[in-house]
Amino acid sequence: MRSFEDDPKLLDMLSPERLKRLLSLIETLSSHSLRLEEKYLKEAEPVEFNLECLAWLHCPGRPDVQQAAARLLEFILMYVGKYRLAANMHHDTTRASYAELERQNIALQVSEARFRLLSEELQTRVDAQVKIIEKTQRQLYESARLRAVGQLAAGVAHEINNPVGFISSNLRVASDYLNEISEKLPDDKNTHLMLEDFRALLSESVSGARRIATIVTDLKTFSNIDQADFTPCSLNALLGTTCHLLQAEHKATLPLRMELTELSPLAGYPAKLSQAFYNILDNAVKALEKEGGEIRIISRQHQATQEIIIEDNGCGIPQDVQACVFDPFFTTRPVGAGSGLGLTVARDVIAAHEGEIQLDSQEGQGTRITLRFWNK
Structure with a gap:
């Protein structure tokens, strides 16, 4: 117009x-x-x-x-x-x-975009803080448990080591006395049978005392009582100690097959590494449902890495839940049968040592967990 x-x-x-x-x-x-x-x-x-x-x-x-x-x-x-x-x-x-x-309107859109960006950034920060808090809570939970185990180990070491020492010493002295007494007893068949039974009893008692001492030593190693927080450690030795404790807990000889290769020392936290090994092995033991089940523990030394492989031929993990096995409090066991933190803690421990954990499983065939640490 x-x-x-x-x-x-x-x-x-x-x-x-x-x-x-x-x-x-x-x-x-x-x-x-x-x-x-x-x-x-x-x-x-x-x-x-x-x-x-x-x-x-x-x-x-x-x-x-x-x-x-x-x-x-x-x-x-x-x-x-x-x-x-x-x-x-x-x-x-x-x-x-x-x-x-x-x-x-343009100014409002610009302001809205800026606030949306700020909101997304804030949400990202909140999510990161939540993850840190959850990780810290898990670490505190495990630290408290390890501290309780450590206190228990210290008490066991103090209360049991001395009596075990007395028992072992007395059993050795009793063996010597038995040799002297046998020379003064009648030389007949019944006497020989009695002396053989007596020596067998003393031998079993000495073996039991040594077993008690070994368990106490393994428990101290597992709880890191006498070691610094950060120290060079042998993964093979930690695996052996963990297996001894696991066998003692289940009161049976577990079907463990160890194929260990000599590894170079790894700087880390022995107690936490032992806890990670224990959690993985405990899951493997509980996965063995059929007779003839077996757990293989393999260690390998490569030029750049060290690998620990723990595999079983148990029930395996369903494909649809494998992505959740490392989530906190996730468990496939019945209510009350597990905390759901075993693999989560193991993953956090391996990550704290700048390593990685890999899970491969097929339902009904078994599970393999590979722990990989980089040499430094």
């Missing part, structure tokens, strides 16, 4: 159809024929708008009608101009308002 800032023309004010209709109406009112031209007409009346001549109106032989019709046309053009002016002002105001709204 024209703003009329420059000089308008007649056709800018009224379209040809409306201008023709307006002239027809004026002719009807005046009962005379009128002629309207934009060019100068002799004896015609000028039609002005804002002091500018827009056209010439001619009514032959009737100058009075011509003048009145011109003034009427100017009057109508004045209101047309006012209408156009108001319409243009409304248009300009609306366009300015729309531009302002559009600017505000």
